[in-house]
Amino acid sequence: MTASASMEISLQNPQDAQMSEPNDVVPEESALSAPTLPEEKFLVSVEVCLKPLSTARIEDVRLAVEKMLEKRSLSYIDGPIPVPPEDSFLTENVERIHICDTDEWVQNNDILLFWQVKPDVHVFQLSEEGPCEELSGDGQLSTFNEWILPAKEFDGMWESLIYEPGLKKRLLRYAATALLFTEKGVNPFLVSWNRVVLLHGPPGTGKTSLCKALAQKLSIRFNSRYPQCQLVEVNAHSLFSKWFSESGKLVAKLFQKIQEMVEEENNLVFVLIDEVESLAAARKAALSGSEPSDSMRVVNALLTQIDKLKSSPNVIILTTSNITAAIDIAFIDRADIKAYVGPPTLQARYEILTSCLQELVRTRILASFQDYDQFMLPSYTSLKEKINMPEGQEAQTLQLCRQLLETAEACEGLSGRSLRKLPFLAHAALSNPYSCDPNKFLCTMIETAKRERSEITD
Numbered sequence: 001m002t003a004s005a006s007m008e009i010s011l012q013n014p015q016d017a018q019m020s021e022p023n024d025v026v027p028e029e030s031a032l033s034a035p036t037l038p039e040e041k042f043l044v045s046v047e048v049c050l051k052p053l054s055t056a057r058i059e060d061v062r063l064a065v066e067k068m069l070e071k072r073s074l075s076y077i078d079g080p081i082p083v084p085p086e087d088s089f090l091t092e093n094v095e096r097i098h099i100c101d102t103d104e105w106v107q108n109n110d111i112l113l114f115w116q117v118k119p120d121v122h123v124f125q126l127s128e129e130g131p132c133e134e135l136s137g138d139g140q141l142s143t144f145n146e147w148i149l150p151a152k153e154f155d156g157m158w159e160s161l162i163y164e165p166g167l168k169k170r171l172l173r174y175a176a177t178a179l180l181f182t183e184k185g186v187n188p189f190l191v192s193w194n195r196v197v198l199l200h201g202p203p204g205t206g207k208t209s210l211c212k213a214l215a216q217k218l219s220i221r222f223n224s225r226y227p228q229c230q231l232v233e234v235n236a237h238s239l240f241s242k243w244f245s246e247s248g249k250l251v252a253k254l255f256q257k258i259q260e261m262v263e264e265e266n267n268l269v270f271v272l273i274d275e276v277e278s279l280a281a282a283r284k285a286a287l288s289g290s291e292p293s294d295s296m297r298v299v300n301a302l303l304t305q306i307d308k309l310k311s312s313p314n315v316i317i318l319t320t321s322n323i324t325a326a327i328d329i330a331f332i333d334r335a336d337i338k339a340y341v342g343p344p345t346l347q348a349r350y351e352i353l354t355s356c357l358q359e360l361v362r363t364r365i366l367a368s369f370q371d372y373d374q375f376m377l378p379s380y381t382s383l384k385e386k387i388n389m390p391e392g393q394e395a396q397t398l399q400l401c402r403q404l405l406e407t408a409e410a411c412e413g414l415s416g417r418s419l420r421k422l423p424f425l426a427h428a429a430l431s432n433p434y435s436c437d438p439n440k441f442l443c444t445m446i447e448t449a450k451r452e453r454s455e456i457t458d
């Protein structure tokens, strides 16, 4: 991602900006009264997903979207923008258009206006092929899964993962810089960097999902440089199955395949190794004699192959570990980015639960007192402001949010994975699941959260 914007540029009139509707057309006067264009603009990513059957050329769609954006005086805020119904080319080919990552440039829910923005349009089509699995010698476990990116399975994953502000942005920027340095041919002897990411932290905090979502995001953002992109998920556990004699061959086969992908310079390849500590553990066990020496050979072969792969410019190695202490493996020792992914903060818990509730309203499982399609709970930051204001029309929504906040507080210590399961458990615990009133549902959710927490602390 190239950041052409200068950080000095700020909203000239933030109050006006806040008053305009998100991603809506700014009234004509404000368009006319736009100040002279600043020399540098904020580069804002606009992701355009093509319909599955569209055969339009990516370049044609990109130009059409750029033109459409130029014509409309949009205010830029993260979220969808409607495809204009009068544009038959776009309506025929485009499934959705999304503005992303404006928070890179503005804070406190400020809005960027069209004259401050240079849209960076990325057009993509999701692959519907699904994972291609390779079974290990015993025919039971698969040694790796391979996806063509961007894949339908990972659509929306990035947005669904909620962390403290900055983590996702940092990861995206890091990977983008690494790819940019590679693309520009920066001499690694003069400036050194690598393309190894390690996410570590407790189980269920979304590390694996974050790796997959990051790969998906990068495949979209870099598709003009790398029109093809694959994700290979190596199942380290299965490589150390009981058939050790087979494992050596499996590693060789796996890396031969990855090597073939990498040789094609228009391919961007992500290699995901989950629970990377299992490699170090297997080696240690082999050294102590509690594992067959074959396992040592396999681990070493794997490590050597990964080390070799690291030097290829179009490979990003993504690793995860549940162990926070240092892991004794050379190739991640020097990982440029080691990010700790911890249990969700109160804000993240509130946002995760909000997204769950929204989904249950969207699917009509929860009754809504508003129009189902318009049902929108406030974000954590805007809730903090609203909660102290006198109750008006929004009294019911605010009451719901207070309960949601209480639930989020009751969930301290629960992982993101447990949080995403909570609405399901609460629904199953309802006395009358067929008349699902949101207030009653949230009361049950608080009780369920308390029960879940007591189970971890027991």
Ligand SMILES: Nc1ncnc2c1ncn2[C@@H]1O[C@H](COP(=O)(O)OP(=O)(O)OP(=O)(O)O)[C@@H](O)[C@H]1O
Pocket: 160, 161, 162, 163, 202, 203, 204, 205, 206, 207, 208, 209, 210, 320, 321, 322, 344, 348, 352, 415, 416, 417, 418, 420
């Ligand atoms: N911060 C989060 N925001 C939203 N959802 C989350 C978060 N953390 C976890 N989840 C949910 O939990 C699911 C499981 O996460 P995932 O398997 O990626 O975690 P992990 O850290 O890799 O776990 P493990 O180490 O046990 O494999 C995710 O698909 C997601 O639905």
